[in-house]
Amino acid sequence: MFENGTFEIMNDEGSIVQCDVLFTFDSDETKKSYVVFTDNSLDEDGGVKVFANTYEPGNPNGRLGPIETDREWDSIEVILETLQESVRQKMDWSDFEE
Numbered sequence: 168m169f170e171n172g173t174f175e176i177m178n179d180e181g182s183i184v185q186c187d188v189l190f191t192f193d194s195d196e197t198k199k200s201y202v203v204f205t206d207n208s209l210d211e212d213g214g215v216k217v218f219a220n221t222y223e224p225g226n227p228n229g230r231l232g233p234i235e236t237d238r239e240w241d242s243i244e245v246i247l248e249t250l251q252e253s254v255r256q257k258m259d260w261s262d263f264e265e
Contacts, residue, residue: 169202200224219243
């Protein structure tokens, strides 16, 4: 479903929007697969909006499902924070390379 790193969804206004997949992961705890993505729109603080949903790998219909619990959101936020910190560290290191 996300092989090429992008997919299209319909937004709240009924327009088709192209989204970029940031990452996918499977949870042993919930037995679900998750996709974290962006439509590259900005929030009120100027940051890129990030969304997450469940999905069924191998399902040709490509339906996204809701994140149903706070525990699921907490897991996604931990992964996002870890990735952001990793990117920050790489960026800081590259500032010293010439």
